[in-house]
Amino acid sequence: MPVYQLSEDLVFPSPHLASQEGLLAIGGDLSPSRLLLAYSNGIFPWYSEGEPILWWSPDPRLVLYPADLKVSRSLKKVCKQGAFELTMDRSFEEVITECARVRLENQEGTWIVDDMVQAYCRLHDSGLAHSVEAWQDNRLAGGLYGVSLGSCFFGESMFTRVTNASKVALVALVQHLKPLGFAFIDCQITTAHLTRFGAREISRSRYLGELAEALKPATLQGKWAF
Known part of the structure; x- marks a missing residue:
């Protein structure tokens, strides 16, 4: 499959045209309007420092349905112990910055380059990107962030x-989203870590169909809180 070069026009090719690896297009920008268009079409940016912006729509897609959440006995115990103070949208920029820093420290490389940090902070300022923070002794011990549209939460990193x-x-996020009627958390790419929580692979075609339905409810825009 060819990789499409994006222009200044706000348009993406069909995600069904992505390569076998999931790469669909190159170029464009990280403006809020383009990011939201991408997510609403099952596409997300993922690239490294020094590379042009790359846009992906993998097949299969990893999703976590709230009803499928699996929590081990040991983790349930940790949750009940209250070892962490949990908040939402208190320190979004710190969470996304830590996601990038930890990956670099572990020599894993990161797609969360400076332009990505700025782009998602703009979405957060618009009430469309959210973070969950876990605090211990008044220090940020862990967290995650993603984008919310309709009844879908697009998980980005943790x-x-x-x-x-x-x-x-993550458990707190799923438990928060379930009573709100969220359809699924888009986990994007398969990892053993997320499959242990009950995430499963579905075909791109199925994902796009479910995404279209999940985008019909109104978006819960603004600052979130437990």
Whole structure:
């Protein structure tokens, strides 16, 4: 499949045209309008420092349905112990910055380059990107962030400085979204870590169909809180 070069026009090719690896297009920008158009079409940016912006729509897609959440016995115990103070949207920029920093420290490389940080902070300022923070002794111990549209939460990244901090944050997010009627959390790419929480792979075609339905409810825009 060819990789499409984006122009200044706010348009994406069909995600069904993505390569076998999921790469769909190159170029464009990270403006809020383009990011929201991408997410609403099952597309997300993912690239490294020094590369042009790359846009992806993988097949299969990893999703976590709230009803499928699996929490181990040991993690349930940690959650009940209240070892972490949990907040939402208190320190979005710190969370996304820590997500990038931890990956670099672990020599994993990161797609959360400076332009990405600024772009998602703009979405957060618009009430469309959200974070969950896990605090311990008044220090940020772990957290996650993503974008919310309709009844879908597009998970972007998570980090932990203290054992189980990001896991507790994820459980708290799912438990928050479930009574609000959220359809699923888009986990994007398969990882063993997320499959242990009950996330599963579905085909791109199925994902796009479910996404279209999930985008019909009104978006819960603004600052979130537990």
